[in-house]
Amino acid sequence: MTAFTGPVFRPGDDGYDDERAGFNLTVDHHPELVVGATGPDDVIAAVDYATTRGLAVAVLTTGHGPALPADGQVLVNTRRMDEVRVDPAARTAHVGGGVRWQQVLPRTAPHGLAPLNGSSPNVGVVGYTLGGGVGPLGRSYGYAADRVRRVDMVTADGRLRQVTADSEPELFWAVRGGKGNFGVVVGLEFELVPVARLYGGALFFPAEAAADVLHAWARWAPTVPEEMSSSVLMLQFPPLPQIPEPIRGRYIACVRFAHTGTAEEGERLVRPLRDAGRPILDTLGELPYAQVGTIYNDPTEPAPAYDSNSSLHTLDEAAVDAILSQVGPEAGSPLVMELRQLGGAYTRAPAIPSAVGGRDAAYALFAAALLRPGQEDAVRGAHDALHEALSPWATGGSTFNFAGVHDAAPERVRRAFTPADYTRLAKAKAVYDPDNVFRINHNIPPG
Numbered sequence: 001m002t003a004f005t006g007p008v009f010r011p012g013d014d015g016y017d018d019e020r021a022g023f024n025l026t027v028d029h030h031p032e033l034v035v036g037a038t039g040p041d042d043v044i045a046a047v048d049y050a051t052t053r054g055l056a057v058a059v060l061t062t063g064h065g066p067a068l069p070a071d072g073q074v075l076v077n078t079r080r081m082d083e084v085r086v087d088p089a090a091r092t093a094h095v096g097g098g099v100r101w102q103q104v105l106p107r108t109a110p111h112g113l114a115p116l117n118g119s120s121p122n123v124g125v126v127g128y129t130l131g132g133g134v135g136p137l138g139r140s141y142g143y144a145a146d147r148v149r150r151v152d153m154v155t156a157d158g159r160l161r162q163v164t165a166d167s168e169p170e171l172f173w174a175v176r177g178g179k180g181n182f183g184v185v186v187g188l189e190f191e192l193v194p195v196a197r198l199y200g201g202a203l204f205f206p207a208e209a210a211a212d213v214l215h216a217w218a219r220w221a222p223t224v225p226e227e228m229s230s231s232v233l234m235l236q237f238p239p240l241p242q243i244p245e246p247i248r249g250r251y252i253a254c255v256r257f258a259h260t261g262t263a264e265e266g267e268r269l270v271r272p273l274r275d276a277g278r279p280i281l282d283t284l285g286e287l288p289y290a291q292v293g294t295i296y297n298d299p300t301e302p303a304p305a306y307d308s309n310s311s312l313h314t315l316d317e318a319a320v321d322a323i324l325s326q327v328g329p330e331a332g333s334p335l336v337m338e339l340r341q342l343g344g345a346y347t348r349a350p351a352i353p354s355a356v357g358g359r360d361a362a363y364a365l366f367a368a369a370l371l372r373p374g375q376e377d378a379v380r381g382a383h384d385a386l387h388e389a390l391s392p393w394a395t396g397g398s399t400f401n402f403a404g405v406h407d408a409a410p411e412r413v414r415r416a417f418t419p420a421d422y423t424r425l426a427k428a429k430a431v432y433d434p435d436n437v438f439r440i441n442h443n444i445p446p447g
């Protein structure tokens, strides 16, 4: 038996269920072995254990972005690799492979610095960053992946590599965008940006205003400066006690804003949206960057979500009507739909090229539904119908980080990259993981 420093769990062991559990309960892993990795040596041992037995290696950090169950395979749980180091002078952070954004934000904030995190502080830094990383600062500063300086990772040959633009240029290109396809990341160094506060929050509108608000947002978004990031969320809130009274049990159109400019300028910019209807809840205001997660208030309780995404190049009136017909208040859809404005710095190529795709997209469209037993066909059908209805405005591509359970098949993964970049990724995969050991993910098979 390979020597592990951290705990390992087999089916039936105490702790096995805790160790294999993630945020998205739709994917229910039943691995042959779970390795609670405490550092690179445990990951090397896990890869060695798997490859000598012809098994795959899957990674679980938080379970926010699963694709497939790791049944009968080796699952590496990274959460014990939780070190965070900040170098304020160099404006960089170095984190262990299992760190969540909520562990980074309190460490960077005292220095007036921010990482390019996403909407939910619960999400893992590595998975988010290497999948691109679309966040509240993104229109100003671009994709998180483009700010990575160094990736410490264990590849399929069991080697620990320090991957930089100089040491391993092709792997450095591929892993920044190609996510977990190239190995298990045990450490990540990335740049921070000088942001200490934001003007941000959300406006919640009732069902009767949803159409006007979505039309208003579609007209407004192309006119705002890059300092403004925003999104629209449309959903039927469940009647749960933890949801604030004005929105509990109601259909809501929620516009979220994150503005790096002054509060006065932010106030001025959001006015047309405030005027689009009468908000029943308004959380907009000045906030310290460390509280950025309050803008979105993403769910924190594990749930069985079934999700998908696609990218749009335009959002004209007909596109808005198509969205409303699928997920508007009258549609009775099981889907929660979010549209995020991209553009701005997302469109610009980074100084050191990365594999991140979708730079031509103007909007990312993400949808999710709770997958209740017996509802599978209805939920899958609602996803397909939404994307089909939006196809006249779709780029044909997608945002890799928003690849959901519905997007697990390789042909749906392929859409996240340009054809040339996908071919290059598949070639890099053939070099670094020819046997596709890292295939329990949104997979890029070796080509």
Ligand SMILES: Cc1cc2nc3c(=O)[nH]c(=O)nc-3n(C[C@H](O)[C@H](O)[C@H](O)COP(=O)(O)OP(=O)(O)OC[C@H]3O[C@@H](n4cnc5c(N)ncnc54)[C@H](O)[C@@H]3O)c2cc1C
Pocket (backbone or CB within 6 Å): 022, 059, 060, 061, 062, 063, 064, 065, 066, 067, 078, 097, 098, 117, 118, 119, 120, 122, 123, 124, 125, 126, 127, 128, 129, 131, 132, 133, 134, 135, 179, 180, 181, 183, 184, 185, 186, 298, 299, 401, 402, 440, 441, 442
């Ligand atoms: C509520 C919610 C909010 C989100 N908000 C945003 C957002 O604002 N912007 C955005 O861009 N995305 C967002 N996402 C998507 C999220 O960034 C991806 O799902 C990401 O992959 C999650 O990574 P994780 O480690 O938390 O999840 P996990 O499910 O644990 O990991 C997902 C995959 O990431 C890879 N991975 C994770 N850790 C490692 C590692 N140490 N080494 C190698 N590979 C690894 C693996 O391929 C793994 O299968 C959100 C998702 C949810 C559910």
